[in-house]
Amino acid sequence: MTVDKQLLKGTIPLLVLHLLARDDLYGYQLIKSLEQVSTGVFQFSEGTLYPVLHSLERDGMLRAYWRVSEVGRKRKYYAITDRGRRELTGRTAEWRTFTGAVDAVLAEEIDHG
């Protein structure tokens, strides 16, 4: 099932920060990881993810570095910073609050007229 893209607003940095809190990853790998972990629900295009990475880096949440694989491919890896970890904590709490509030509304019994 596909998801209305509007629902994604603001959640992509949360997802990115979380995955990078585990391991350094490069952009393309991040896209594939998000697709895999979400069992196909998230299918981000590169035009979506790269700008997010750049802005997170600009804001000091991530640090980027180039590494060349054995096969000679250049890859730009991203590592989370301390600031990024703090941001992740805050965004995770926000996410819980937000979904809790929505679920509270959805828990209201509806009238099947």
Next chain:
Amino acid sequence: MTVDKQLLKGTIPLLVLHLLARDDLYGYQLIKSLEQVSTGVFQFSEGTLYPVLHSLERDGMLRAYWRVSEVGRKRKYYAITDRGRRELTGRTAEWRTFTGAVDAVLAEEIDHG
């Protein structure tokens, strides 16, 4: 705790449709209800909610009618339509899928480096 407004994208119609599936409400009342049920997390301005109501009405999800209270105040009530109920079912399923996918990512163990 306040929530990043970006998270709200796309969820407002879901919340509105859900509340209106219980009872006909007028716009101002809807704002107050959402604030109350979410225990203050959602505090929508009128500039936010009225356009949502109008577009839902335009799309046939809602039907609007005027009613005058005993004190003479004119209020514009909104009633959900059959089409709106079907939309609500779909959006609710989308919401579950979406939050399930995000939570799946967040459930990944993180490395506290």
Next chain:
DNA sequence: CGCGATACCTAGTGACACGATGCCTCGGAA
């Protein structure tokens, strides 16, 4: 050699929540 996958990037567009603003009524306080 061509093509798909890998891997990076940017610019323009469009959806949409929000703040600001405007109009009107009512009740109570100054």
Next chain:
DNA sequence: TTCCGAGGCATCGTGTCACTAGGTATCGCG
């Protein structure tokens, strides 16, 4: 009586942000 806050409706402009479309380059394989 005048004013102000709350109730009640509405629209417009702005800013954020995901996405489509486009561009470059390398690699492995048929």
